[in-house]
Amino acid sequence: MRKILIVGAGQSGLQLALGLQSHGYEVTLMSNRTADEIRTGRVMSTQCMFHTALQHERDLQLNGWEGEAPRIQGVGVSVAGPPDEGTGASTRLIDWVGKLDHYAQSVDQRLKMAGWMEAFAERGGQVVIHGVAVSDLDYLSRAYDLVLVAAGKGELVSMFGRDASRSPYDTPQRALAVAYVHGMGPRPEHPEFDAVRCNLVPGVGELFVMPTLTNSGRADILFWEGIPGGPLDVFQGIKDPNKHLELTLELLARFTPWEYARSTKVELTDACGTLAGRYAPTVRHPVGQLPSGGSVLGVADVVVSNDPITGQGSNSASKCAASYLASIIERGDQPFDAEWMQAAFDRYWETAQYVTKWTNTMLAPPPEHVLNLFGAAGGLQPVADRFANGFNDPADFEHFFYDPDKTSAYLAGLTSAPPRVPAQGHGQPSAPNPAQPPR
Incomplete structure (x- = not known):
């Protein structure tokens, strides 16, 4: 039985841990928070996962919230025009909704990660609640055949050098502000199905509105991405969640009044339902070197961190976990050396490169x-x-x-092509799995 250590309990770390566990590996998971601390803590993301990523969860019977989460069947795009000279209000120059071949879903990571961590422990996995520094990892690594770093923040990331050839930006390209709310009204257009709304405000930033499932049931996420230094870059330093929501709604009224019209009765899902920050999108070299000479492999956003403007974070994390799982299993009993680590990342990059290219393109005018x-x-x-x-x-x-x-x-x-025929089972997963992980 090969022993593997995974540091970090997010989408990729936990999915990979549970996947390896199901294949008989002895897995230790290290997290700086307990499941209860994750469940009651601050929101962590604006996750909206599409079919391929959701299928990776189904394949491992990790889709325990699929029956409860809203089924997102479309993606809408609006482009705001200049404010009206008389009223000062913005109007939409472009507005449409595209239908998805298979539905997407968003589950608050506080809910999902806490449930997955408990499932991993109940299935016999070892969970160690402890922050990890490079020196700790250097010591711990001697007891394992493979060490994977899936914690995308803090000191451990410094082990993975920036790949300048794949990282065109060295500063944050958006200021991010998130609010989880109850009480959002229906979309006046196509109210019969749920959709993610992408509102582009040229020269200012973007507003995303997406249905989600959180600890208190169905909710919606209001997510501003503001160009740094612009009128949306006003959330830094705001600690009061109610002030955060108030500011969010003021900006909706100013720049996207069509979204504000259905937001007049919203309230935060909970006191931890807001988030603000910024980071530079970065691709890093995947193999980290420990002081003693050992190697560790970076996972998901540790090594490929994209701006959330294209909603790919959780999707990429799921795809990375699935790719690494396949590479580990195929390795058999051969050593997980630095050459293998690079090859495992290269295999993941075959798909991740398209995400990075698209995301960096969408950050530019x-x-x-x-x-x-x-x-x-x-x-x-x-x-x-x-x-x-x-x-x-x-x-x-x-x-x-x-x-x-x-x-x-x-x-x-x-104009001359036949109509596009959706994939079989429009709006349905190709292999639904009702299995529920322990909660």
Whole structure:
């Protein structure tokens, strides 16, 4: 039985720990918080997971909240125009909703990570509640065949050097502000199904609105991404959650009044339902060197950290865990040396590169051909649907999004192409699994 140590109890660390455990590995999980501390703590993310990532959870029977979480069946895009000279209110120049081939879901990570940690322990896994420094890891690593670092913040990240060739930004590109709320009204357009709303305010930033499941039931997430130094960059230093929500709503009224109209009765889900911060999107080298000469492997956002503007964080974490799980199993009883670690990361990067490219593109002002594409989606449903499904498979953007000639050819071909047929089981998982992890 091979012994593996995983430091970090987020989406990727826990999914990988539970996956390895199901294949007979002896896994130790280290976390700086207990399950109860995670469950009652501050919100950690704005997770919205699409079909491929959700399927990785189903494959491991970790989808215990699938029956409770809202089924997100679309992704909507709005582009705000300049404020009206008379009223000062913004209006929408572009507004459409693309339908997903398979539904997406968002489960508050406080709920999911606490449940997964308890499931891991109940299935015989060893959980150590302790913060970990590099010196601790250097000592602990001698007792394990493989050490994986899945804690994306703190001292341990310093072991993984920045890959400048894959990291075009060295400063944060957005100031982030999140509020989990109850009481959001329905969308006036297509109220019959749930959708994520992406509101683009040129020169200012973005507002995302997404349904989620939290500790107190169904909720919605209001998520501002502000260009640093701009009018949305006002949350730093605000500690009062009610003040945070008040400011969130003031900005909705100013920049996205169509979203504010359904937010007039919202209240925070709980006192820990807000989050603010910023970080520079960074790709790091995957193999960290310990002082004694040993090697450790970085996981998910430790080594590929993208801005959440494209909603890929939890999806990438799930895909990384699935990729690493396959690489570990295929290794058999051979050593997990630095060469293998690099190869395991390279395998994950084959898909992660498309996420990084798309995310970094969306952080820049959209070029004319992309604005034309967004405009065309308002009248051509296949365009809206294809963009929406790119959230599940960002590699598809290579074929119609980045290059003006490919965009033009795609749009020109739609008039003569037959209607797009959704995948079998529209809106349904390909292999639903009702299994519930222990709560």
